[in-house]
């Protein structure tokens with residue numbers, strides 16, 4: 001299959017409306033979309049990514065008003081969160097409408113819904129006839145793509161169309177809150193922080209990530225995620241001397257330890273989030289064997305960075 005690379009949202013939407021898969025930019029990471037009401041089209045996403053069929057997809061809508069096209073019920077709490085955080089990097093899990101094909105929710109009675117704030121994503125979604133089911137546009141298990149070239153590297157030749165845009169401004173996947181249960185539960189951390197969610201919903205619970213042998217709280221939690229080829233070593237505090245095993249890389253807020261083959265010192269946590277997955281990929285391309293990653297403070301987007309680092313290290 002030839003992958004058409006385009007800058008035109010309208011052209012990309014016409015491929016999607018014809019039942020094809022389309023990768024598109026969002027503020028979190030790049031997504032791989034298909035018409036959420038076309039089960040055959042959605043099946044192509046699972047095939048292109050090599051994604052396990054019991055891992056549900058998030059449905060993307062052009063405007064908050066269109067949530068009702070896929071969700072049967074929007075609780076009062078969900079309404080408050082929509083008002084405050086949509087459009088933006090927050091996914092809500094709600095009761096699903098029967099008309100949404102089972103393949104999208106992996107058989108669950110609920111559906112994850114998000115309304116991206118990225119202008120190109122919004123324009124693309126407005127041109128699409130239906131809401132768009134879209135996981136991240138990477139081969140399953142690899143770090144999510146934050147620029148169009150990485151999408152092309154992973155999925156070129158396996159998807160119909162790639163809508164090109166700027167690199168993703170946030171760089172980590174959306175925060176997910178399950179509003180189908182009471183009290184609501186945080187299933188995945190992201191740029192919308194637990195602190196800001198609690199300002200609105202003080203009793204929100206944090207789902208502990210899945211431990212081996214335990215039933216996963218969120219279906220995606222049981223899979224290895226966000227992983228580069230290189231080994232990930234988590235470093236709690238900045239350390240002057242680390243016994244590096246070269247070729248080794250460093251990423252963090254502190255200055256790199258002596259002897260690092262490759263390094264990236266971030267100015268703040270937003271930058272850390274934005275560059276992390278690209279750094280993992282660059283390390284793999286350069287044959288780095290071990291990546292030493294500083295664990296940032298466990299607050300704001302730092303919680304999401306720590307979560308992705310733990311998962312990449314195989315401890316999630």
Ligand code: AMP
Pocket residue numbers: 055056057058093105108110111112134135136173176187217218219220221
């Ligand atoms: P991604 O692969 O980054 O698009 O993220 C999709 C993730 O969203 C899945 O792996 C699940 O963890 C979560 N998710 C999507 N839909 C649901 C749902 N109905 N209930 C619980 N979690 C969901």
Ligand code: MG
Pocket residue numbers: 135136144
């Ligand atoms: Mg993903």
